[in-house]
Amino acid sequence: MDKDYRKQFHANGKIYSYYDIAGYLAEHQQQISAMPYSIRVLLELTLRHSQKKPAMKEFLKAFIDWDNQHDQDVAYKPERVILQDFTGVPALVDLAAMRDEVKKRGGDPEIINPDVPVHLVIDHSVQVDMAANDEAFDFNVKQEFKRNHERYTFLKWAQNSFDNLTIIPPDTGIIHQVNLEYLSQVIRQKDIDGEKVAFPDTLVGTDSHTTMINGLGVLGWGVGGIEAEASMLGQESYFPMPKVVGVKLTGKLPDTATATDLALTITNLLRKHNVVGKFVEFYGPGLRTLPLANRATIANMAPEYGATCGFFPIDEQTLDYMKLTDRSAEQIEFVRQYAKYNHFFYAEAEDNQRQYSEDKMLDLSSVQSSLAGPKRPQDLIYLKDMPSHFRQYDQLPDFPVQIDQTKFQLRPGDLGIAAITSCTNTSNPEVLIAAGLLAKKAVAKGLKVPEYVKTSFAPGSRVVTKYLEISDLQQYLDKIGFNIVGYGCTTCIGNSGKLKEDLQTKLAEQDYPIAAIESGNRNFEGRVNPLTKDTFLASPPLVVAYALAGTVDIDITKDPLGHDQDDQPVYFKDLWPSVNEISAVIHKYLSPQLFSTNYANIFDQNKTWNQLTSSKSTTYPWDEKSTYIANPPLFENTETSDFKNMRVLAKLGDSITTDHISPAGFIGKSSPAGKYLLAHGIQQRDFNSYGSRRGNHEVMMRGTLGNVRLQNLLTPDKQGGFTKSWLTGQETTIYDAAMDYKQNQVDTVILAGKDYGMGSSRDWAAKGVELLGVKAVIAESFERIHRSNLVMMGVLPLQYLPGDSADSLGLVGDEKFSIIRDGKVAHVTASNNAHTTKFDVKVRFDAPIDQEYFDAHGILPMVIDNKLGV
Template identity: 45%
Template sequence: MQTVNPAFQRSLECAGQTYRVWSIQALASSYQLELETLPFSLRLLLEAQLRAFGRGLSDLAAIEALINQLQQPDIAQPKVVIPYLPARVLLQDFTGVPVFVDLAAIREAVAEAGGDPSLVNPVVPTDVVVDHSIIVDVAGVPNAFAINTRYEFERNQERYHLLRWSEAAFKHVRVFPPGSGIVHQINLEHLATVVQTQVTATGELMLPDSVCGTDSHTTMINGLGVLGWGVGGIEAEAVMLGYPLMLTLPSVVGVELTGSLRPGVTTTDLVLSLTQRLRQAGVVEQFVEFCGTGVNQLSIAERATIANMAPEYGATCGYFPVDAETIRYLQTTGRSAELIQQVEAYYQFQGLFRQPNAQLPQFAKLIQFDLATVEACVAGPARPQDRLSLRAVPASVVAATQPKQQPITVALDDQTYRLDHGALLLAAITSCTNTSNPAVMLAAGVLAQQAVARGLRVPRYVKTSLSPGSRVVTTYLQEAGLLPALETLGFQIVGYGCMTCSGSSGPIHPQLSQAVAEQGLMASGVLSGNRNFEGRIHPAIRLNYLASPPLVIAYALAGTMNIDLETEPLGYGSDGQAVYLADIWPREQTIQALLANLIKPSMFHKHYQQPVIPAEWQAITIEKTLFYPWATQSTYLKRPHYIHGKSNQSPSIIKDARVLALLGDSITTDHISPGGAIDPKGEAGRYLLEQGVAPSDFNAYGARRGNHELMVRGGFANARLKNQLLAGIEGGFSLHQPSGQQDTIYATAMRYATTNTPLIILAGNEYGSGSSRDWAAKAPKLLGVQAVLAASFERIHRANLVCMGILPLEFMAGQPWQSLGLNGAEFYTIYGLDALVAGGECVVEASDADGNVNRWTMRVRIDNPSELRTYYAGGILQQVVQRLALPQAKQVNQQ
């Protein structure tokens, strides 16, 4: 192991103990770097570069190159790449199960290649939170949680057996069982330490807490001053095994917050407004850092709500520096006095502690935002950045339902309802975004209480649900006496998990499903989540809106989104009088009094020191073995064959490729690899039926990500996908060339495979936005896709494509595929694959049936030399196997 250079290490005394610190103050002094002018997030990257230097992953020249770029950011030069090794890895079960499927397969691949399979062991602490599997099968009844939990364990025994085995078979792995809460709320309330200590050769090292997660909303933890963001599962696997993320130095956009929110305006309204503003400003692949006097007005829960939505505004992270509010939150949530002392001492010592009136750092760009300008709003009906004032919501419904349909009549049990366009069929208080914020959750409870007192009720055709982010939420709602009112309106607790926000909204009434399918009802849904993409929330609901928890209840009471809540009544009370939103909206003083009296450290101590472990989880028995015992008949878990993929080193061109999908803008990872319900009539559904699985046992795509046979059939299977090879048709279909035969995308890809025809995807802007979903890269790879040509990529998905050995190419600005006159029927050839340069260019050629040739240049979106090596290896999983199979792998792993 390389000897650690102590030049920039210093001693820090804290609570009678001495720690070693990689001092960015000492580094700045040595190179005349004005540290106070740097954004706090860049100061953290400086510290990460120093630690990489200490581990032998970097050298002095790399440090000096980084400092030079920080001092002269405007000089045209290649961006510095930082070997970034987070302190922790965080997984949720939908993405965590395929991670452990891959690691189990990598062990076998390493053994088959003559290496030592025991080396396939995480060296970075990894937490897994099971929060995505529970579905809202039952809602609106007192025992909904118990029933949904029973169904969850019945469906997911095989997956949970794998997770229990993984916890025993791999080092440094800890699993939080179902019912614990949402991964990001647990991270915020319990897992995040803000500082960590590690035993090293030079003594006990103190360093910043940091995390990478397989869920894109890992960014939530930036609200606590912990740097973290989402990566693909395949990147997370490499980090777990000790391979750093190769992070290209990002630009940092500052958002100066001023003023304060007006009474009656919630943090949800703020974050939807910020999402719209920042998406318009263009912050994709950049760090966003919040600053200004307005930050002083925001609690950690409010900051976390804003940081959570970073994927929606496109940033890598939305960072709030550590300050006095961070310390208060750690105290409130019951962190130890010793840890709190360490946090304050370390961040003060390093110049990382934000002072309330300090001069602003120098950002690449500064965006000013006045909190006082925010008004009550929602976002929809299909994207989180499409903010609407309450007055504008009805117009959005009407615009989406042209030509206007006729109202329909639906009989539900003993009642008949006349439903018009915009009728609300689903209302869910759900997600990590808002259920971590006591202010909006208490506001929802108070609004419910006042609505019940006036005699208002939710129409029976609205499916209502409440899925808190942790059991602490239930505790303070109970102590406030607000749960009975919520339950009266149908918002019983249905589970502790992501549920509706991740597409696990469960069934709606069969009569309503039939009305949607047969009579074309353009139905609505509203949720307190972070994503409302097409086809994500429920296949029968086309119009989906994001809103604060109290507004979710308000719209549920109205039973429609085609209403102006500012001027029209929600309904009529028991006295026959009209009740308006303003009549029951909680007063600010009421919420503040509840917050002051309710939220106590003892709540967090009880939940996390004495957690509720389901008996069904404890009953799962496993045997600790080196290799996972695959069940050959399993429809949930299959040993993957893509671990043994070929390298990309040999071919110099992709020749005569065909277009599998011709796509427009804002294609999300939900379009590419759905996470929700499996259609029995689709390729994946037919596969399950052939295996003897009944539709009632299909579960969701997300729960079956351990089975590559099913997931490849689910590639591009979103019911709302618009493949422009087929005019006027929605869904996962394609057109085979030159036969002109229409079929599913899977069947078309398999037909191309019989003739060894390479495949490509053509797409518009923001390709791959949304969840950090590794199957959105794995499925195209298994379908035979070798390159994706897009106008622009979202950060996580672009990296995932490289990690699977797929070439991402970006059209030059102002030159999308449409401007080139392409129609997808051409043969495509991509030249120069054997001489690619990170960030360079390559030539693409399209030839039509008449012999016309169109030739143009594209930007190679392989962004650094490390990614280029990954691409040439055929993907990061192959790269890991190759390294671990080497004789010297043991030495490398130990370093």
């Protein structure tokens, strides 16, 4: 009989069973002290699930001498799934479509149901339509419900009709902050066969910044909507045993540096190290001085430094945060006892014994106040170096605008947007209180934000509002225009709304390098607002400081931000709050009761949501006229491509992000999606965003590869979603060309450079290209999540061999491509009238199940076949 490695421990007068990972390792002559904490979580999960599913036992072998097993796969079956509404709606639409398909095939639709707990937090839909006044919040919420009535009614149906699904209403908080403050139990327990079994919390989420929860010692990361659906439906995901980069933290942050500065520094450091596809684990004496909120900020930005996750082990800081957020004393004691018994509690004394695949070190005291930008979050800029970026624009003339009767002559670097936003920072009391204190000092000096800057503040939970209100700091943020506009991601995901009126109008007519600054994590081109050129990431207090200056073309270490009532210069150092000032506010006003009071009624806070009605039915009553929710044709395309005579739909360069591929943000009137909506009687003012229409494939496929900043090398004279059709020889939109190819039964291929699909875990980046008829993507490298999503949609990811690229092989893009797969390699022939090029590429089937997904034309048809026993 196989040994099951169960042991027991006592906590709160109860007996719990757990799976003894140290015992398993010892039996195989391995020491638990040598294994990284993140790998211990994977081992426990595999050990526990292998008792019920013997096929999982084969994956246990990879944990013996784990750092020499990176060619071996591990299986990951998380305990729960978390969704935000942009990606959650299409995931639930897919489940509804699956129910229809099961019913069509004579099965019971209710076999399609989440197998694990699923939380969907509605936080991506609110837009900054109004800002900088006391009416902004109510106005934006009203507009949100007006725009999203169909989506929210669908979500109400889903809540009523699916088991294991909980929906957190809109305007209550940002997904990752709600997860951190409320949803995660750190260690979970379940009654199994009469025993109380304890185990670590694990998850996947349909947002790349799901990694924030790793700051709490909980292993999880972002996946595409399709991969999340697989977890919801009880499927394991597979990936090679990850390399773990150990980052040793020493020293202490200087008083002038914030958690944001630290996160940006780490992003820069680890991007240079190349941690793509790897786990990052933080350890060392510096952990003692690093509060949980700071860890969460660092963990949040794992996608920006390219790692699968940035993990912090459980320690006293973890337990302190659980106390602060009013987790029960019983749960805290349960976490402490389990973590210590099963070797998940951080032991600094074992730092020298722990084995990491690669090592880095950071002295926290070396961190400086900084920003990142103007287009990538890893591009660190120190305050004094900001003006040098704008010297490239010195020959440009001024840009005249008139805002509220005041005339301005704007220059490059002047701000169109300054936003305190995003999950990265809005869960961190230190930086938000610092912003409030800086605003208070600025008001006392008589400083104001110039009228051309659109300012906004979107906290991550109502707890933030409460401690800023009772500490009297919100009133000062209000006075300089940082009034609360909503509880959601807003500016960071492109829901920034229009700029100030005259600026909006003139920039739409004439391109000019107006900048934006936000306390976010993403600043890719066209993301924050299509009319702003350069976007910089910074801490909330820095956002306030630069907003007061009205520009980022300033060295705020020596140049004044403005002048006081006596016309005396006011400098950044005059406004910067001390650590003692910040700590005093935190200790006086931040209490566990704020958290428990807020979350006790989180499901009742939004009366408009509660008044929405929806039916309860096994299958969804689709409305054929809806431009928000539509039954996607996911089960119609079951013909296998012969991969012959394929034409190039797009030839792209390096660092093509999912923002370039997947529709996001603003819908242009003249775009294919805009024309579709107009044709269906939708006024431009009611277009809403692509994100809000993710449940309608007709809109989304028209917006795929339609980003205004996309550069298709087939149309070098144009930016945006354009291509050259090889059927007509004419330039046209990518959507129109794709539909023409499909009508003529011509399959298409995309050529790309390095890091194809980097950025957010957008499922439509894969869904969209599949619906456009793309059968293969040939790239120099892929980001992990997007590669996986392509396979799960039945699109073939192919990687050039080392040293090869489209340019080195002389591929112009006018060739006809034929592909013959041969195991892990594929042979490609590209021919035009001038030449024939033959080369091999690597088939990027990285997991053992990838071949099954691809052969089944995607994961959803495969799951239905499995559920029906086909």
